[in-house]
Amino acid sequence: MIGSIDTRVRSARTTVEDMDRGAQFVDGVAVASVLAALAAFLVAPAYTVFPLLAFFGVTAYGWKSHQANTAKLLMFLMTASTIVILGLITVYLVLRSLPIFQAMGLDLLLKTNKPLWSTSEGVYSLVPMMWGTLVTTILAMAIAAPLGVAGALFISEIAPSWAREVIKPGIEILAGVPSIVYGFIGYTIINTYMMEEFKLANFGSLFAAALVIGVMSLPTVVSVAEDAIDSVPESMKSGSLAMGATDWQTIKSVTIPASFSGVSAAVLLGVGRAVGETMAVTVMLPHQQVLPDPIYDVFAGTETLTSLIAGQYGIASGDQMSALFAAGVVLFVTVLGLSIGSQLIEAHMERKLGGSQ
Amino acid sequence: MSYETNDLVTEESSLSERVAAAVVGLNVLSVVMGFAAVFQWTEVESEFFGVSLFNLYGLALVATGLAVIALGVVSRAGLVDTTPDRSAGLLTGGLFGLIGVVTGGLFASQTLGFGVFGWLPIALLFGVGFGVVTVLPREDIGSTLPAGALSIVVGALFLLNVVTTEWEWEPEGFSAAFTGPVVGPVLTIFAGLVCAWAAAKAHEGFGTRGRQAGAYLLVGLNAFGMLGVLLLLILFVAGKGWSRMVEGVKFGLFSEPAFWFQMPGLDQYVVFEIPGVWFYWPFTMNGYSLSKDVMNGVLPSIVGTVWLVIGAVLFAVPLGVGAAVFLTEYAEQGGFTRAVEIATNGLWSTPSIVYGLFGYAFLVPRLGNTTSLLAGQLVLGFMLLPLVLITSREAIKTVPKEYRDASAALGVSQWETIKSVVLPAAMPGVITGVILGVGRIAGETAPILLVATGNLQASRGPQVLTNFHFTSSPPFVANPALLDSISALPYKLYATITAGVVSSDPAFGWATALVLLIVVLSFYAVGIVSRIYFRRKLEQ
Numbered sequence: 001m002i003g004s005i006d007t008r009v010r011s012a013r014t015t016v017e018d019m020d021r022g023a024q025f026v027d028g029v030a031v032a033s034v035l036a037a038l039a040a041f042l043v044a045p046a047y048t049v050f051p052l053l054a055f056f057g058v059t060a061y062g063w064k065s066h067q068a069n070t071a072k073l074l075m076f077l078m079t080a081s082t083i084v085i086l087g088l089i090t091v092y093l094v095l096r097s098l099p100i101f102q103a104m105g106l107d108l109l110l111k112t113n114k115p116l117w118s119t120s121e122g123v124y125s126l127v128p129m130m131w132g133t134l135v136t137t138i139l140a141m142a143i144a145a146p147l148g149v150a151g152a153l154f155i156s157e158i159a160p161s162w163a164r165e166v167i168k169p170g171i172e173i174l175a176g177v178p179s180i181v182y183g184f185i186g187y188t189i190i191n192t193y194m195m196e197e198f199k200l201a202n203f204g205s206l207f208a209a210a211l212v213i214g215v216m217s218l219p220t221v222v223s224v225a226e227d228a229i230d231s232v233p234e235s236m237k238s239g240s241l242a243m244g245a246t247d248w249q250t251i252k253s254v255t256i257p258a259s260f261s262g263v264s265a266a267v268l269l270g271v272g273r274a275v276g277e278t279m280a281v282t283v284m285l286p287h288q289q290v291l292p293d294p295i296y297d298v299f300a301g302t303e304t305l306t307s308l309i310a311g312q313y314g315i316a317s318g319d320q321m322s323a324l325f326a327a328g329v330v331l332f333v334t335v336l337g338l339s340i341g342s343q344l345i346e347a348h349m350e351r352k353l354g355g356s357q
Numbered sequence: 358m359s360y361e362t363n364d365l366v367t368e369e370s371s372l373s374e375r376v377a378a379a380v381v382g383l384n385v386l387s388v389v390m391g392f393a394a395v396f397q398w399t400e401v402e403s404e405f406f407g408v409s410l411f412n413l414y415g416l417a418l419v420a421t422g423l424a425v426i427a428l429g430v431v432s433r434a435g436l437v438d439t440t441p442d443r444s445a446g447l448l449t450g451g452l453f454g455l456i457g458v459v460t461g462g463l464f465a466s467q468t469l470g471f472g473v474f475g476w477l478p479i480a481l482l483f484g485v486g487f488g489v490v491t492v493l494p495r496e497d498i499g500s501t502l503p504a505g506a507l508s509i510v511v512g513a514l515f516l517l518n519v520v521t522t523e524w525e526w527e528p529e530g531f532s533a534a535f536t537g538p539v540v541g542p543v544l545t546i547f548a549g550l551v552c553a554w555a556a557a558k559a560h561e562g563f564g565t566r567g568r569q570a571g572a573y574l575l576v577g578l579n580a581f582g583m584l585g586v587l588l589l590l591i592l593f594v595a596g597k598g599w600s601r602m603v604e605g606v607k608f609g610l611f612s613e614p615a616f617w618f619q620m621p622g623l624d625q626y627v628v629f630e631i632p633g634v635w636f637y638w639p640f641t642m643n644g645y646s647l648s649k650d651v652m653n654g655v656l657p658s659i660v661g662t663v664w665l666v667i668g669a670v671l672f673a674v675p676l677g678v679g680a681a682v683f684l685t686e687y688a689e690q691g692g693f694t695r696a697v698e699i700a701t702n703g704l705w706s707t708p709s710i711v712y713g714l715f716g717y718a719f720l721v722p723r724l725g726n727t728t729s730l731l732a733g734q735l736v737l738g739f740m741l742l743p744l745v746l747i748t749s750r751e752a753i754k755t756v757p758k759e760y761r762d763a764s765a766a767l768g769v770s771q772w773e774t775i776k777s778v779v780l781p782a783a784m785p786g787v788i789t790g791v792i793l794g795v796g797r798i799a800g801e802t803a804p805i806l807l808v809a810t811g812n813l814q815a816s817r818g819p820q821v822l823t824n825f826h827f828t829s830s831p832p833f834v835a836n837p838a839l840l841d842s843i844s845a846l847p848y849k850l851y852a853t854i855t856a857g858v859v860s861s862d863p864a865f866g867w868a869t870a871l872v873l874l875i876v877v878l879s880f881y882a883v884g885i886v887s888r889i890y891f892r893r894k895l896e897q
Contacts (some may be wrong), residue, residue: 033881041494041723045723045724046830046832047832048832049832049833049834051830062855065773067506068770068771068772068773071772071775071776072683072687072772073695075679075680075682075683075687076678076681076687078675078676078677078679078683078699079679079684079688080685080697081676081680081742082680082700082704082742082743082746083697083699083700083740085700085704085742086700086703086704088715088719089704089707089711089715090721091710091716092715092718093714093715094710095718097717135769147579147583150575150576150579150580151579151580151583152510153576154576154577154579154580155580158573158576158577159580167580167584169885169886169889170584171584171587172590172881173878173881173882173885174587174588174591174798175881176796176800176878176880176881177587177590177591177800177874177877177878178799178800178801178802178847178873178874178877179800179802180800180847180850180851180873181800181850181870181873181874183851183854183866184850184853184854184866184870185590185594185870187854187859188859188863190865193397194533194642197536197538197539198527198533198534198535198536198539199527199533199534199536200532200533200761201532202532205533207533210427215586215587215590218583218587219587222583231677239404243829245565246565246566246568246569247569248565248568248569248572248573249565249569251567261418266608267564269706272706275708276706276707276708276709276710276711277708278708278709278710278803279802279803279847279851279857281850282803283851283854283855294530296530297530297531298530298531299531299532299533300532306708306710306803309710309713309714310710310713310803310807311714313717313806313807324714324715324716328710328711328714328715331708331710331711332707332708332711334708335707335708335711336703336706339702339703339705340699340702340703341705343698343699356635
């Protein structure tokens with residue numbers, strides 16, 4: 001461990017020694033001015049302009065005299081910016097949600113007895129919203145996962161090639177329909193439909209919102225699952241067909257098991273989308289921060305984490321605002337976990353299928 | 358899939374095949390009619406040929422149910438040439454068992470009114486019964502008998518007027534009631550699908566070929582149903598919003614004087630006129646108007662969306678492409694690369710509302726403490742960055758290694774190779790990725806809701822270009838238009854709901870939705886078509 005760090009430091013030192021003085025100067029000043037710009041933006045945004053000017057000046061000089069080196073440095077800084085942005089998001093969300101964690105403690109995430117959310121009493125519990133997010137996500141995935149995976153199977157294995165060339169881009173275009181458009185349809189058509197046909201007492205319900213989210217995440221699930229199924233090596237399928245198995249037997253016993261991890265990564269991605277979906281639920285749900293009674297009543301109107309933030313950011317301040325940031329932290333952690341989970345699954349899949357090609 | 362038919366049994370088998378095909382067709386028709394009723398294209402009270410819709414459902418279901426059972430029995434009796442397995446399989450048995458549990462449970466608890474200890478055993482009994490009937494007999498009976506029975510029972514519910522349009526069921530613990538007009542069609546769709554599956558199996562003579570036919574039928578119906586629903590959705594928006602969107606569109610030819618001179622000698626001007634085209638589209642060319650004579654339009658929102666996209670692209674594309682080049686060309690596999698990968702995927706999956714919160718806490722206080730165009734551009738840029746990075750990286754990876762080797766063999770340095778070989782070759786992929794990413798952020802509402810929007814009643818869009826000026830204090834350059842709140846298309850649509858415009862003037866909302874759809878989907882269409890084009894070119 002220490003040895004490897006040692007060699008790395010030594011190799012870094014030799015690279016630095018290899019460079020001429022001018023390039024070293026450019027690198028040093030550029031990195032220093034970027035750090036200074038970042039610091040200035042954090043503390044006194046108006047003065048960001050000075051380090052920025054220094055940065056532009058030194059890179060312009062570097063571009064003239066040591067282009068290759070300067071380009072590499074610039075690209076390194078660009079790469080590092082992704083980590084910086086993710087870090088800033090994490091830090092700011094956590095910082096702004098700290099006050100409510102101090103005020104409410106773990107009750108923020110665990111309190112289930114009334115009052116759950118009351119600005120006048122200063123009580124904030126995210127339990128109803130977490131429950132709402134959980135219920136909508138489960139229902140939405142109950143729609144999107146089986147239908148989406150079946151659709152992906154159809155596109156990659158069953159459909160004739162002309163149909164595939166039409167359906168695949170079609171599905172991808174449909175994935176681009178903005179969520180607010182779904183929300184608008186949900187608000188004007190589906191909520192009214194539910195009131196009339198299901199005799200709901202309130203305008204908007206978890207069920208209707210989940211229905212819309214399910215339809216919305218269908219194209220995402222289809223196109224990612226299709227990629228996974230498509231990546232199963234042709235030789236595996238041919239082997240099965242050569243043994244006299246029918247197409248369906250091949251799909252069932254070779255293609256699906258081989259692409260299982262990729263398909264589950266697709267479903268996890270869909271789950272992430274459903275958890276983070278904001279606009280459709282914001283316009284469709286009636287914004288009541290209560291738990292449904294009884295708890296499994298999916299036709300009740302409650303709130304999700306996302307719709308809570310979008311619905312209250314304008315009127316919130318102090319502890320309430322901090323509670324909204326806490327909702328953001330819960331969302332962020334959940335989705336980050338799902339993302340890492342699906343990456344692990346994908347890495348597993350690559351290991352599994354990579355050797356057989 | 359074509360198989361030679363056995364000549365000896367042509368007549369019988371073709372008759373049973375024809376019956377099976379007819380059953381599949383009739384069931385698909387019932388499914389379509391069921392959907393038509395759910396979507397309220399057909400009134401549930403309507404009558405066809407003097408028969409009410411529900412009775413029609415019932416007749417179709419009973420007839421197909423009987424036919425499916427007959428197909429199974431004929432095959433079991435050996436009257437037609439089929440190749441059934443010994444059993445329909447545990448998976449099929451389990452699914453039918455589940456249907457049995459639900460049916461039995463609902464029947465015992467709701468119709469007979471038993472408590473938990475009453476309905477639970479009955480439900481299990483039904484489930485086990487259904488499962489046993491499916492698994493134990495040979496496949497031809499096992500897969501047709503339960504399916505046919507289900508279909509007949511559902512059909513009988515309609516024919517005996519148990520489920521009518523007035524029928525209603527309010528389950529305890531749910532704040533909703535299930536009414537006949539929804540439950541009837543849904544039951545029909547379900548029973549129709551099960552029956553069609555069994556008939557498709559019978560058509561191919563059961564066995565492995567039969568199972569393939571049954572599965573393909575369901576998977577195919579699902580795919581087309583899915584595409585159909587999504588396309589209908591878009592057509593629906595188009596149908597609702599079109600008339601308002603194009604209301605008052607005028608265009609025509611006019612001629613204007615181009616140049617003129619005074620005729621020497623004569624005291625007259627000679628005027629040359631050139632033709633021009635004028636075009637006026639009120640919905641997209643007007644801003645907010647208070648007067649009733651001028652039509653309310655969405656021009657400020659369109660301009661706002663355009664500026665948001667431009668800002669985000671200017672911010673994210675250089676960063677994303679540069680990072681992608683660094684990761685693929687310079688960086689070695691190691692801790693740094695892995696950290697960047699995790700960060701990129703994390704950024705990619707972060708919910709948009711979280712970006713909004715971040716912008717609200719980080720950017721808004723530093724950019725004039727109010728929602729502003731610049732904050733919106735930066736937040737959307739943060740969102741666009743991972744998309745650009747991931748797609749550019751893929752594009753750079755697909756540049757063949759020979760290109761780099763050939764360039765290096767000519768003595769060209771690494772940076773020159775990247776600049777003049779790798780980047781040009783990867784450019785199409787990068788551009789496609791950017792276009793697709795732009796399509797996604799152009800329709801985003803949640804983040805700009807928190808950081809950028811507010812100005813709904815603007816009569817014109819932000820004037821960014823004309824507003825730059827220098828100041829004496831840092832940061833020396835100021836642009837009020839960049840620091841002002843704006844409107845954008847998705848926000849405008851959101852505001853029609855929150856401001857109650859939907860109830861007073863729904864057509865305005867639909868037209869806004871249509872404009873937004875056109876803007877976003879055309880980005881996607883261009884991106885996808887160009888990707889297909891470049892991929893084909895690469896494969897040549």
